Amino acid sequence: MIGVVPRSGGQLATKLHPHQQSSWFCASLVLLIVAVVLCRNTSTAAVSHRSSSRRHAARVAGSHECRQPLEEVVVGGGTSLILTSPNFPAAYDYRTKCGWTIRPTSRNVVLALSCDTFVLQEPSSSGECSDFLKVQGFKYCGSNIPLSITTTNITRFRVTFKTNGQKNFKGFHCTVRTSNPNTDHCSCGVRGQARSSPTQERVGHWEFPWLAALVKAKTSIPFCGASVISERWVLTSAACAERVKYNKYNYEVIVGGHNLSVTAPGQTGQPIRKVFIHPRYNSGDAITDNNVALVQLKEVIVFRGSRMGVVKEGPLPVCLPDLDAHTNLTSYRAILTGWGTGEETTGVVRKVVVRTMNGSTCLQRYQGHNVSISDSSLCAAPVSETHRDFYKAELGGPLVRVREEGGGEGRYQQIGVASFSDASSRYPHQAPTLPGVYTNLAPYLRWITNTVGLDNTCQ
Known part of the structure; x- marks a missing residue:
């Protein structure tokens, strides 16, 4: 029941029944939670947009921070990609799962991965890796550093990173360098040996090799x-x-x-x-x-x-x-x-x-x-x-x-x-x-x- 209680100054105030006070409190709490969620989503969207912008800028510069579950990257010969753990050089996050699928433009492209910084959680006494970097199916953690991994004749080069919820460390800073032996040592537009006069129609084999x-x-x-x-x-x-x-x-x-x-x-x-x-x-x-x-x-x-x-x-x-x-x-x-x-x-x-x-x-x-x-x-x-x-x-x-x-x-x-x-x-x-x-x-x-x-x- 609602009662009317006089206030000072002749104003009236509404007095709520205890059950109604409880309902009002619950409704206010729900509204507060909704406001917090909306605020968080807006903030997350802004952060996500900024993060996306950073990743885009990094992508142009050849640097790729591990932020997506599997980022697709296409490479030809003569490319240098920098792969880093989340937040590097700060500690990476708990329960992270991300990585890259690097696709060479042809099987001729040679990919070579090396890491100059690699600080991950040490493996357990049984040799199991809790936090690990997996390169083409092989796991690396602790002091087992992927110093130099070279692959040829492939259509896909996959690198994934996974962490648990116990400890976090500095992470990794690795570089993938590519080359193409089919195009690294040749020149375009080189005419072969001419076997005809400047105006004759006949030409020699490989005179115009394109x-x-x-x-x-x-x-x-x-x-x-x-x-x-x-x-x-x-x-x-x-x-x-x-x-x-x-x-x-x-x-x-x-x-x-x-x-x-x-x-x-x-x-x-x-x-x-x-x-x-x-x-x-x-x-x-x-x-x-x-x-x-x-x-x-x-x-x-x-x-x-x-x-x-x-x-x-x-x-x-x-x-x-x-x-x-x-x-x-x-x-x-x-x-x-x-x-x-x-x-x-x-x-x-x-x-x-x-x-x-x-x-x-x-x-x-x-x-x-x-x-x-x-x-x-x-x-x-x-x-x-x-x-x-x-x-x-x-x-x-x-x-x-x-x-x-x-x-x-x-x-x-x-x-x-x-x-x-x-x-x-x-x-x-x-x-x-x-x-x-x-x-x-x-x-x-x-x-x-x-x-x-x-x-x-x-x-």
């Missing part, structure tokens, strides 16, 4: 060209890749080919893992915008000059252009290589020497034709009117030129991907009247590097 061909599986007749840019990636046109994307098991990439009527030493047929067409490419458009694609291979390409074995003659990647270069590619001498069309080719690599031209000249030459030349296109015509332009089977092939400055002078860098030519759309033995149209690679470098990721290539 050249690749798209073919039907178990055949040797190319329908498109491509170029090797890293140990598991080739570059081609989107128009060529469309044919492969949804039927990849029926196609393969020939690397190291020259005379495709015979299988030369070092020539391999590479199965295709995945095809990436530029997201803005539209095959229905009559323009050449975004006509670029990447093909990921299932197996790695063993490069010439690598430590994978004595490879005196073999494939090498082509260099990609600099990010801020090739915005005005006018009057440059360049080379396109390929195998020609299936009807006229002898199956032997040939080259055509071309000279680039500015966009306005190219647009004038194509007036009245059903081809729209975009700002991202690059045009080039043979240096001699008696020389052919590229044919159908050379679509997607690399247009390269010698790097003249910025380091790596004398090596070849790819500046374009063959997209369209007058010769590729009509009878191939007619003299070309229109310049070839290429996709200028410079605007697509960020997309290429983001798609390829950390996959290793020669420098």
